Amino acid sequence: MTKNKQFQADTSNNPTLLRQLGWDSHFDLQVAAANATHTHIARVISVQRGLFLVADGQNEWLCSPAGKLLHSQTGDYPVTGDWVFVDDSVVSAVIPRKNILSRGESGARGSRTGATTREQAIAANLDAVFIVCGLDRDFNIRRIERYLALIYNCGLPPVVVLTKADLHDNPDSFRMEVEDIAFGVPVVLTSMLDDRGRSELASHLGVGRTIAMVGSSGAGKSTLANMLYGDDIQSTGAISSYDGKGRHTTTARELIRMPQGGMLMDNPGIREIAFHEDGHGVESAFAEIQELAESCRFADCSHQNEPGCAVLRAVEDGELLPDRLESYHKMKREMQYLLERRTKSADRIEKERWQEVALLVKQIKQRPKYK
Numbered sequence: 001m002t003k004n005k006q007f008q009a010d011t012s013n014n015p016t017l018l019r020q021l022g023w024d025s026h027f028d029l030q031v032a033a034a035n036a037t038h039t040h041i042a043r044v045i046s047v048q049r050g051l052f053l054v055a056d057g058q059n060e061w062l063c064s065p066a067g068k069l070l071h072s073q074t075g076d077y078p079v080t081g082d083w084v085f086v087d088d089s090v091v092s093a094v095i096p097r098k099n100i101l102s103r104g105e106s107g108a109r110g111s112r113t114g115a116t117t118r119e120q121a122i123a124a125n126l127d128a129v130f131i132v133c134g135l136d137r138d139f140n141i142r143r144i145e146r147y148l149a150l151i152y153n154c155g156l157p158p159v160v161v162l163t164k165a166d167l168h169d170n171p172d173s174f175r176m177e178v179e180d181i182a183f184g185v186p187v188v189l190t191s192m193l194d195d196r197g198r199s200e201l202a203s204h205l206g207v208g209r210t211i212a213m214v215g216s217s218g219a220g221k222s223t224l225a226n227m228l229y230g231d232d233i234q235s236t237g238a239i240s241s242y243d244g245k246g247r248h249t250t251t252a253r254e255l256i257r258m259p260q261g262g263m264l265m266d267n268p269g270i271r272e273i274a275f276h277e278d279g280h281g282v283e284s285a286f287a288e289i290q291e292l293a294e295s296c297r298f299a300d301c302s303h304q305n306e307p308g309c310a311v312l313r314a315v316e317d318g319e320l321l322p323d324r325l326e327s328y329h330k331m332k333r334e335m336q337y338l339l340e341r342r343t344k345s346a347d348r349i350e351k352e353r354w355q356e357v358a359l360l361v362k363q364i365k366q367r368p369k370y371k
């Protein structure tokens with residue numbers, strides 16, 4: 001089969017193979033709406049130096065982005081997990097996503113260029129996210145809280161995976177600590193030494209499912225991928241004994257096709273966690289505070305110093321940890337900041353638009369009239 005023949009007609013897509021890579025009826029509808037019958041469909045399984053490694057269930061090949069994608073400012077630049085239209089070896093468009101996991105806005109980064117937006121996106125079209133945290137110095141309950149809020153914000157179901165359980169005699173205490181802040185979220189203990197947690201995690205995979213892993217460098221994501229796969233397919237790194245922080249071992253994001261069916265995405269460590277401006281991730285992540293708040297005297301209680309605040313009372317009574325409330329306030333403030341920033345920039349855009357219109361009107365008025 002020649003290269004051209006292979007990639008030109010839509011009939012060359014095998015629907016069964018696409019479904020194994022995660023294709024479902026949502027995308028059928030998107031394609032029908034796009035009215036694009038003569039393009040090949042593939043999934044981005046990794047992004048490497050501006051090139052996309054794509055797969056259609058039969059082949060894997062590298063593609064470059066079409067010019068119009070490079071200059072797009074609307075955030076529809078392909079990320080790992082995206083379904084794309086490809087013409088030969090050029091990705092021409094992204095099929096509208098079901099969801100996107102992104103790092104959110106990071107206040108410190110300033111510039112709102114396309115490149116910045118791209119950098120924030122981690123993965124598209126997911127069914128669940130594993131929050132991977134090592135039971136060594138990596139363990140940090142406040143960080144897990146932030147990941148939970150981030151993932152809820154994206155509308156995705158989280159699973160907390162506590163790796164390196166072999167380092168403790170009683171790892172269950174960590175599991176319970178996490179369960180206390182992550183209501184109804186599965187918390188799974190794993191260890192590469194005895195495969196515990198393996199079958200429970202494998203049950204989240206399955207044909208058509210896509211799961212991404214997030215967590216700091218050295219948390220044990222690649223080790224987990226290997227354990228679930230049943231073979232060493234991802235390279236792992238040793239932790240430097242000096243600071244307990246892993247070196248960045250996995251540098252290219254990659255969707256791995258799992259023997260259980262489904263795809264697992266091994267991410268490089270996300271060191272920074274920030275938020276989207278929209279969504280109710282904080283509320284979902286702090287469900288118990290939300291519930292207490294219903295008993296506050298004032299409906300708009302900020303739980304800081306108001307009389308009749310049920311949340312503050314719960315802290316006094318020892319039912320709610322002060323750290324937990326502080327964490328809630330901190331995330332709320334961050335959200336507020338992002339919201340304000342967005343409103344401000346929207347105002348500025350509006351202002352600039354009117355300036356343009358005014359200029360245009362002026363030019364029209366000045367134009368000599370020909371009769």
Ligand SMILES: Nc1nc2c(ncn2[C@@H]2O[C@H](COP(=O)(O)OP(=O)(O)OP(=O)(O)O)[C@@H](O)[C@H]2O)c(=O)[nH]1
Nearest residue numbers: 191192218219220221222223236237238249250269
């Ligand atoms: N004792 C113990 N060590 C583990 C376990 N899982 C991972 N490790 C070790 O932790 C280190 C980091 O593991 P990786 O799987 O490479 O971590 P990663 O999250 O993929 O890191 P990046 O690719 O840098 O994001 C390696 O030295 C592993 O051997 C475990 O269950 N028990």
Ligand SMILES: [Mg+2]
Nearest residue numbers: 221222249250
């Ligand atoms: Mg890794």
Ligand SMILES: [Zn+2]
Nearest residue numbers: 296301303309
């Ligand atoms: Zn209150």
